[in-house]
Amino acid sequence: xxxxxxxxxxxxxxxxxxxxxxxxxxQFLAGAIQPGDRLSPERxxxxxxxxxxxxxxxxxxxxxxxxxxxxxxxxxxxxRRPDTSVLDEFFTFALAQQPDMADDVLEARIAIxxxxxxxxxxxxxxxxxxxxxxxxxxxxxxxxxxxxxATSDYIFHEALVRAGHAPTLLCLxxxxxxxxxxxxxxxxxxxxxxxxxxxxxxxxxxxxxxAVVARDEARADAILRxxxxxxxxxxxxxxxxxxxx
Amino acid sequence: xxxxxxxxxxxxxxxxxxxxxxxxxxQFLAGAIQPGDRLSPERxxxxxxxxxxxxxxxxxxxxxxxxxxxxxxxxxxxxRRPDTSVLDEFFTFALAQQPDMADDVLEARIAIxxxxxxxxxxxxxxxxxxxxxxxxxxxxxxxxxxxxxATSDYIFHEALVRAGHAPTLLCLxxxxxxxxxxxxxxxxxxxxxxxxxxxxxxxxxxxxxxAVVARDEARADAILRxxxxxxxxxxxxxxxxxxxx
DNA sequence: TTAGACCAGTGGTCATACCATGCACACCAG
DNA sequence: CTGGTGTGCATGGTATGACCACTGGTCTAA
Numbered sequence: 359x360x361x362x363x364x365x366x367x368x369x370x371x372x373x374x375x376x377x378x379x380x381x382x383x384x385q386f387l388a389g390a391i392q393p394g395d396r397l398s399p400e401r402x403x404x405x406x407x408x409x410x411x412x413x414x415x416x417x418x419x420x421x422x423x424x425x426x427x428x429x430x431x432x433x434x435x436x437x438r439r440p441d442t443s444v445l446d447e448f449f450t451f452a453l454a455q456q457p458d459m460a461d462d463v464l465e466a467r468i469a470i471x472x473x474x475x476x477x478x479x480x481x482x483x484x485x486x487x488x489x490x491x492x493x494x495x496x497x498x499x500x501x502x503x504x505x506x507x508a509t510s511d512y513i514f515h516e517a518l519v520r521a522g523h524a525p526t527l528l529c530l531x532x533x534x535x536x537x538x539x540x541x542x543x544x545x546x547x548x549x550x551x552x553x554x555x556x557x558x559x560x561x562x563x564x565x566x567x568x569a570v571v572a573r574d575e576a577r578a579d580a581i582l583r584x585x586x587x588x589x590x591x592x593x594x595x596x597x598x599x600x601x602x603x
Numbered sequence: 604x605x606x607x608x609x610x611x612x613x614x615x616x617x618x619x620x621x622x623x624x625x626x627x628x629x630q631f632l633a634g635a636i637q638p639g640d641r642l643s644p645e646r647x648x649x650x651x652x653x654x655x656x657x658x659x660x661x662x663x664x665x666x667x668x669x670x671x672x673x674x675x676x677x678x679x680x681x682x683r684r685p686d687t688s689v690l691d692e693f694f695t696f697a698l699a700q701q702p703d704m705a706d707d708v709l710e711a712r713i714a715i716x717x718x719x720x721x722x723x724x725x726x727x728x729x730x731x732x733x734x735x736x737x738x739x740x741x742x743x744x745x746x747x748x749x750x751x752x753a754t755s756d757y758i759f760h761e762a763l764v765r766a767g768h769a770p771t772l773l774c775l776x777x778x779x780x781x782x783x784x785x786x787x788x789x790x791x792x793x794x795x796x797x798x799x800x801x802x803x804x805x806x807x808x809x810x811x812x813x814a815v816v817a818r819d820e821a822r823a824d825a826i827l828r829x830x831x832x833x834x835x836x837x838x839x840x841x842x843x844x845x846x847x848x
Numbered sequence: 849t850t851a852g853a854c855c856a857g858t859g860g861t862c863a864t865a866c867c868a869t870g871c872a873c874a875c876c877a878g
Numbered sequence: 879c880t881g882g883t884g885t886g887c888a889t890g891g892t893a894t895g896a897c898c899a900c901t902g903g904t905c906t907a908a
Contacts (some may be wrong), residue, residue, distance in 0.1 A: 373860085375861090410862045426696050430870085448669050454631060462771045463771050466769065470714050473713055526707045527711050533690075655892055657894095675858090678858070678859080
């Protein structure tokens with residue numbers, strides 16, 4: 359008990375994995391290593407850090423899980439700009455065991471999108487508007503197809519966020535993409551049950567588009583919020599009453 | 604080139620790490636292992652899966668990175684309900700690599716906070732309001748202290764997001780915390796230059812608090828938005844005109 | 849009864865050897 | 879000169895076996 363205390367009298371903040379991970383983390387956050395750089399070979403790194411190769415590899419694998427590096431067999435470990443693809447894994451696991459998390463993420467989605475649409479009102483380029491218009495037509499065209507409809511819906515909303523020209527918002531939004539897409543598909547199942555939902559989907563998206571074209575921030579925000587609220591209500595109705603004429 | 608194809612004629616979809624990770628992933632998604640369960644010991648698992656222990660550990664570490672399991676020294680590897688805390692690491696890395704991102708992140712911050720304040724209007728508990736009130740007093744008390752003032756400011760806004768009771772929003776907000784705090788401190792430097800900024804800081808936060816107490820979503824959102832806009836303007840003025848009476 | 853020591857189970861680390869892949873360079877044939 | 883080809887090295891990928899360190903329960907002795 360008290361014997362072990364002597365052994366670690368000096369500096370032993372973390373050891374092994376934590377030490378390595380903390381070190382690499384530092385390097386990244388301090389900007390010492392930039393995207394595109396190639397890390398030192400594993401054999402060299404583990405010498406420099408005073409750990410064994412398996413431990414070093416655990417840390418590298420951890421970073422690769424976070425999307426910070428790519429480990430390429432026969433090439434090396436290269437730093438990459440983390441994209442949101444990692445979060446796909448995360449949400450997959452998270453939702454498998456915690457379906458109620460969907461609602462929570464949905465709230466974050468609303469936050470992102472409402473801010474993005476405000477920005478879009480002042481920043482949207484002609485190309486953005488054209489993309490939105492095309493997406494809107496797709497939504498209308500696929501209104502009777504559950505699968506294609508879900509995709510159209512998602513594409514429209516993503517186009518909306520893109521039009522905001524805010525990289526971070528877009529990044530966050532795309533992080534939730536897998537989840538959102540699944541939700542869209544679930545929602546589409548309701549189309550059969552509630553006939554009026556088709557009109558709601560079509561008209562809402564059109565009004566959203568028009569508000570952006572008119573560059574009316576407050577109105578766009580309000581309409582979009584209402585759009586989500588209605589969708590929420592439909593899901594709620596579907597969840598509470600299993601059968602419906 | 605063509606020789607290697609023969610070697611893997613049968614089932615060799617992945618080998619080593621991928622194989623193990625895929626296996627565990629299956630187990631989770633199929634619901635074969637539930638939160639609270641304890642995985643088999645490493646030595647046993649790696650035998651069952653036909654891989655070495657280092658490789659198995661890489662996979663376990665990967666899962667722990669995704670927040671799916673907790674690895675406890677001397678105890679075992681236990682499955683946990685994934686929460687959004689993992690995203691901390693991710694966003695920390697993701698947001699760190701772009702220095703010019705400050706303004707952009709600010710926009711994301713506005714998104715989070717405006718949505719959170721709306722939720723807070725309907726969900727804030729007495730404890731939340733009390734925390735907000737205390738933070739508000741701190742803001743007033745430290746109005747003349749740049750450093751302490753920045754901290755108070757941040758604490759108030761975080762309390763706001765907490766009152767929204769949306770884990771994902773809070774997680775995203777905290778991921779931006781370091782950047783935000785820096786911004787708050789920079790803003791405080793302006794206090795000396797513009798005397799009226801003190802009144803603005805104090806009054807705005809008070810009105811924000813009152814709106815939440817009144818549970819008026821639209822008003823709270825609007826006030827908060829204006830609050831940010833004014834802060835933005837101050838920063839803009841400070842940036843464009845270096846000197847000012 | 850209880851405080852302490854002990855022990856078995858489990859994760860944490862290490863060292864070394866060998867396999868697998870990519871890439872570049874040199875080499876050879878045209 | 880040119881193009882293809884093969885060989886070798888650098889690097890990641892895996893396996894093995896041993897030992898250390900922590901946790902929890904059990905057993906012993908006061």
